[in-house]
Amino acid sequence: MATVPPERRPDRRGRLAVWAENAREAFWVLALGAIAAYAFFLALGAFSPGDALPASILVAVLVVLWLVHAWLARGARFERDPRLRHARERRGF
Numbered sequence: 554m555a556t557v558p559p560e561r562r563p564d565r566r567g568r569l570a571v572w573a574e575n576a577r578e579a580f581w582v583l584a585l586g587a588i589a590a591y592a593f594f595l596a597l598g599a600f601s602p603g604d605a606l607p608a609s610i611l612v613a614v615l616v617v618l619w620l621v622h623a624w625l626a627r628g629a630r631f632e633r634d635p636r637l638r639h640a641r642e643r644r645g646f
Contacts, residue, residue, distance in 0.1 A: 581622060584615045 591612045594600065602609040 581619065584619055588612055588615055588619065 591608065595602065
C-alpha cells in the first residue's frame with residue numbers, strides 16, 4: 554500500500570480554519586445585511602418596531618453582537634509590523 558509523503562498530504566486543519574474563517578465572515582456580512590434591510594424598511598414606514606416585535610428584538614441583538622465584533626476586531630485590521638512602528642516613531646507620529 555502506497556502512502557502519500559507528508560509534504561504532499563492535504564492540511565486538514567488549514568482547510569478547516571479557512572472554512573471557519575469564511576463562514577464567520579459570511580455570518581457578519583449577512584447580519585449587517587439584515588440590519589440594513591430592517592433599517593431601510595423601517596425608514597420607509599413599512600412597519601413599526603412594535604408591530605414586528607420579534608424581528609425588532611432579533612435585529613437589536615444582531616446590532617449589539619455586530620458592535621462587539623467590530624470593537625474586538627478593530628485592532629486586527631492593521632499589521633503589527635515592527636518596521637512600521639519604528640518608522641512612525643522615527644517620523645515623530
